[in-house]
Amino acid sequence: MTQPGLNISAIREDFPILQQTVHGKPLVYLDSAATSQKPETVIRAFDTYYRTINANIHRGVYTLAEEATAQYEGARKKIQKFINAKSFREMIYTRNTTEALNLVAQTWGRANIRAGDEIVSTLLEHHSNIVPWQMLAQEKGATLNFIEVDAQGQLLPEQIASVITARTKLVAITMMSNVAGTITPIDAIIARAHAVGAVVVVDGAQSVPHMPVDVQALDCDFLAFSGHKMLGPFIGVLYGKRALLEAMPPFLGGGDMIREVHRDHSKWNELPWKFEAGTPSVAEGIVMGAAIDYLSGLGMANVRAHERELVAYALEKFAAVDGVRIVGPLDPDARGGVIAFEIPEAHPHDIAQIFDREGICVRAGHHCAMPLHEHYGLAATTRASFYIYNTPDEVDRLIATLKKVREIFKTQ
Amino acid sequence: MDDLYRELILDHYQHPHNHGEIPGADISVEDSNPLCGDKIRIDLKLQGDTVVDVKFNGKGCAISQASASMLTDEIIGKTLDEIKTLDKQFVLEMLGIPLGPSRIKCALLPLKVIKVGVYGVGANPDEDEDES
């Protein structure tokens, strides 16, 4: 197998953590959907920040503070270019995807959702793109409806029009499922939502790290994603269209998000700082720039092509093992680098434990997607997820270990 | 081949003892493992203060299921006061396998459920200790 775009062995050299053994076996990291590993440049960027320019940003007139501010705002502009947003003012730092989605629910949502309105989500969502809308709907007396999935983890196409109605005010949709891997028909959903006048919040936690995403081409109203899933630090990003952000009330109140404070009222700061109250995660914001540089250097189309090939290879290998149930589409063009599976004889916890003995990191559980598991009658699944540093050899080790699990659990 | 999945554990997993339900049970409790959502339900039949029958039901990993199977064997014939004295150490010795922090939760889930049944919800004095 060749990846014309990426030199995987060179990439692996950039990731110090991958050079170790676990239980005497070379580490195989197959949990990047939960959090990715970090390249040397990202790790070193932290070191450089704390050794040379650590200072609180904004309003400092000394050199260190100015340098920290410049780098923090410079990283914001790199992320802006990475997703092709029109302005840095549309880029808000948050703690993670979850906080970014809650920010929209607490500000735009509280200001715009009324009793009787409908909010639409899908069965593919991570809890972070369900619970904030459930809370909002309950507070406002609105309803939360779901677009259902078929047996292959595809959203039912006819429901895009039937569930998104004239009463729909907001649609919250993932671009890529973190369990089924499904790449959703985002263009059709955004088109339908806008046709009925609804705002679209896109969960990009799994798409932004793994494929090219262009917010202007998508025309989404909001996009949330997490730095830690894309080679970067534990920080999140919310993109929002400027006109919407300007009209929204602030999220948290405090320092930095204000222009003036008086005894009886305050005036909000300009975008994006209106939504960044208090001292932000300065180091993480800056280091995020190093992660973006690394991914931009590879090219996101190449990243996607590599993962597509790896998933195609893995699906083929899984298909050769009897009785394995794969969640999600079997067409590698329709899914990202996430494979959740089930075998009849062993529980995901036990599978993951035996994998650990072989130095392989996989995740067991409901992966924060209980409604989807419930829909398929699954209590839990085992999930392997890929990124730029994974290889076909590692897929072979995954499959060999799966066979070993079956050997251990063979009915006696 | 793997000390965690020695034959005794696998045997209890594949052929669990006391599996099922007791219609008209005196005590019936259900709880789940927050780590994975695995559920377990335990029914107890009492004569006076003594457990005369017990059945468990639910889906789970080999560790939690084997623990339930072995623990239910242990408590038949014990009084409620005797059951209250069972602790984490007892379960770990009963299973006899090395367990990491996340799997200890799996192993202790059945005891936790039984204690909720014996003490009543929220009244287990060892609850916090059992979890850590």
Ligand SMILES: Cc1ncc(COP(=O)(O)O)c(C=O)c1O
């Ligand atoms: C699709 C999806 N949405 C949202 C999240 C939440 O991300 P975070 O935990 O960084 O807020 C995740 C990751 O766990 C995810 O995979």
